[in-house]
Amino acid sequence: MTRTLTIAVVQAGLSTPSSTSRLADVLQTALETEARSRALEPEVTRIDLRSIAVGIMEATISPVKPAAVQRALDAVSSADVIIAVTPTFNASFSGLFKSFFDLVKPKALAGVPVMLGATGGTARHSLITDTAMRPLFSYLRAMPVPTAIFAASADFASADDSLAARARTAAEEAIVLLGVDAPPADGAADPSGAGAGDGADDSAADGAEGSSQKPGRGISAAAGRTSTADDFTDFVPFGDLLKQMKK
Numbered sequence: 001m002t003r004t005l006t007i008a009v010v011q012a013g014l015s016t017p018s019s020t021s022r023l024a025d026v027l028q029t030a031l032e033t034e035a036r037s038r039a040l041e042p043e044v045t046r047i048d049l050r051s052i053a054v055g056i057m058e059a060t061i062s063p064v065k066p067a068a069v070q071r072a073l074d075a076v077s078s079a080d081v082i083i084a085v086t087p088t089f090n091a092s093f094s095g096l097f098k099s100f101f102d103l104v105k106p107k108a109l110a111g112v113p114v115m116l117g118a119t120g121g122t123a124r125h126s127l128i129t130d131t132a133m134r135p136l137f138s139y140l141r142a143m144p145v146p147t148a149i150f151a152a153s154a155d156f157a158s159a160d161d162s163l164a165a166r167a168r169t170a171a172e173e174a175i176v177l178l179g180v181d182a183p184p185a186d187g188a189a190d191p192s193g194a195g196a197g198d199g200a201d202d203s204a205a206d207g208a209e210g211s212s213q214k215p216g217r218g219i220s221a222a223a224g225r226t227s228t229a230d231d232f233t234d235f236v237p238f239g240d241l242l243k244q245m246k247k
Helices: 019-037 049-061 067-078 095-102 128-139 153-157 162-178 196-206 238-246
Strands: 002-011 040-048 081-089 113-120 149-152
Touching: 002 019, 002 067, 019 040, 019 081, 019 113, 019 149, 019 153, 019 162, 040 049, 040 067, 049 067, 049 095, 081 095, 081 128, 081 162, 113 128, 113 162, 128 149, 149 153, 149 162, 153 162
Parallel strands: 002 040, 002 081, 081 113, 113 149
Antiparallel strands: none
């Protein structure tokens, strides 16, 4: 049975082609490869913010979002994994990148693994992923993977495999955060205990052979994904705490 992994790739490169788009390609390839190694079939939606930049600006001042922007937001909000890549502007993400994620509904990304990527002219900007991007997605209650990828211009010209290797590490972390285990090796016993004789029953239970199952948001409970419940339902305002102390 094939399980589908939906991936939203959001990249904020301002030219075509761009180093930001190239880094998004590297991360996407790594995640697709890792997904297939776990018996998952990736289904990718590519969102190039440059192409909907005017619509994003319109959406920030109007309650009605252009159709292209709404489709992009729907793709991000329903994805199992998000790849987010931005160029570095004044030691942070670009305004276009931030404006798009400002349009995402609260809690829409709760518990969703996010692969972080950023580009810049030199390695001096490499902290952007941890000082700007990680706090943003943590605030949105997503789950940024531990390994973030910064690529300077020199990284794309390098003959070594370090950029792709870091991308593979981040991709593995994203899949692990989903709670998807690697498939058993050929010939290994099925951990569920189902044997060859159970095939007919399995087919009847699962539907027609070859059907697909969506793992990510569909397995959130089983995978222990972060709940969307409000962590601050019992929040006590600081002013009230002071009043209690004075009593």
